[in-house]
Amino acid sequence: MELTFRDNVRPSDRDHVRRIVAASGFFTAAEIDVAVELVDERFAKGSPSGYEFVFAEQEGRVIGYACYGEIACTVASYDLYWIAVEPGLRRRGLGRQLMQLVESRIAQRGGRKVYAETSSRPLYDATREFYLRCGYRESARFPDFYAVGDAKVVYEKTLTRGC
Amino acid sequence: MELTFRDNVRPSDRDHVRRIVAASGFFTAAEIDVAVELVDERFAKGSPSGYEFVFAEQEGRVIGYACYGEIACTVASYDLYWIAVEPGLRRRGLGRQLMQLVESRIAQRGGRKVYAETSSRPLYDATREFYLRCGYRESARFPDFYAVGDAKVVYEKTLTRGC
Numbered sequence: 001m002e003l004t005f006r007d008n009v010r011p012s013d014r015d016h017v018r019r020i021v022a023a024s025g026f027f028t029a030a031e032i033d034v035a036v037e038l039v040d041e042r043f044a045k046g047s048p049s050g051y052e053f054v055f056a057e058q059e060g061r062v063i064g065y066a067c068y069g070e071i072a073c074t075v076a077s078y079d080l081y082w083i084a085v086e087p088g089l090r091r092r093g094l095g096r097q098l099m100q101l102v103e104s105r106i107a108q109r110g111g112r113k114v115y116a117e118t119s120s121r122p123l124y125d126a127t128r129e130f131y132l133r134c135g136y137r138e139s140a141r142f143p144d145f146y147a148v149g150d151a152k153v154v155y156e157k158t159l160t161r162g163c
Numbered sequence: 164m165e166l167t168f169r170d171n172v173r174p175s176d177r178d179h180v181r182r183i184v185a186a187s188g189f190f191t192a193a194e195i196d197v198a199v200e201l202v203d204e205r206f207a208k209g210s211p212s213g214y215e216f217v218f219a220e221q222e223g224r225v226i227g228y229a230c231y232g233e234i235a236c237t238v239a240s241y242d243l244y245w246i247a248v249e250p251g252l253r254r255r256g257l258g259r260q261l262m263q264l265v266e267s268r269i270a271q272r273g274g275r276k277v278y279a280e281t282s283s284r285p286l287y288d289a290t291r292e293f294y295l296r297c298g299y300r301e302s303a304r305f306p307d308f309y310a311v312g313d314a315k316v317v318y319e320k321t322l323t324r325g326c
Contacts, residue, residue, distance in 0.1 A: 073193050074309050076310070140305065141303075142319065145240055146238065147238040148275075158307075
């Protein structure tokens with residue numbers, strides 16, 4: 001498949017993000033709204049919003065994206081807020097490519113740490129394995145964070161020069 | 164000293180928050196701006212902003228405050244974003260009173276977990292001791308989070324009924 005990647009955000013990305021995040025089956029309605037709000041924030045405020053995006057397109061169709069940004073009041077730490085790929089197109093390394101692109105963008109900006117968080121629920125087993133495969137380590141676990149029995153797991157990666 | 168506490172936010176609180184947070188000596192210019200932005204957000208959007216406040220007043224003067232809010236996409240987890248007391252009025256249990264008030268408000272809303280974060284730097288030794296005295300436990304530590312050598316330390320407390 002021929003893939004292209006872009007950083008700029010377009011008004012239509014609102015719908016692409018909603019479609020991809022909703023189709024993933026991993027997120028609640030409230031979480032989907034948050035994903036779309038970040039696109040709106042970026043579109044309204046530009047770079048000062050603190051949200052950066054990478055979109056993956058195949059023949060003009062957005063099939064995956066990632067959203068990241070510098071963590072306020074830190075020197076070089078970044079959060080990976082979202083990474084999602086269209087369900088039918090998983091297991092082809094697209095998530096990995098998006099991740100590598102995000103990390104290289106962060107490294108270019110002088111970033112040193114990347115954090116990503118997800119849930120301890122079995123639904124997110126593949127997500128947690130994905131972070132580990134991408135070289136992240138589990139750096140914290142907060143029991144009962146999302147709900148009773150649903151912990152927040154935080155992953156962390158230290159970027160090296162030229163990463 | 165006769166203390167009163169209030170939850171409602173007034174336009175003048177912007178300046179009170181800036182004064183108290185700046186005078187504390189604990190926060191950078193960027194962090195002070197964030198503290199004031201949360202007041203603005205609350206004033207502009209009301210409760211949907213997600214930011215709740217408690218102000219402590221003595222003879223009409225705001226001498227301390229706390230800001231907290233439910234964490235998006237969680238069932239009953241809250242962040243304590245800010246807690247600060249005028250420097251000349253510390254060591255009188257005011258921080259503790261603010262904390263207890265915040266925790267009782269959170270418990271009234273059905274909250275179960277409270278999280279607070281601070282830095283590992285020696286400047287924040289008293290802050291970390293304060294959380295421990297208030298019954299919080301250190302639940303995570305992220306090395307080099309704020310900057311190289313400056314870890315983020317996360318404290319957590321599980322509220323019990325009637326707390």
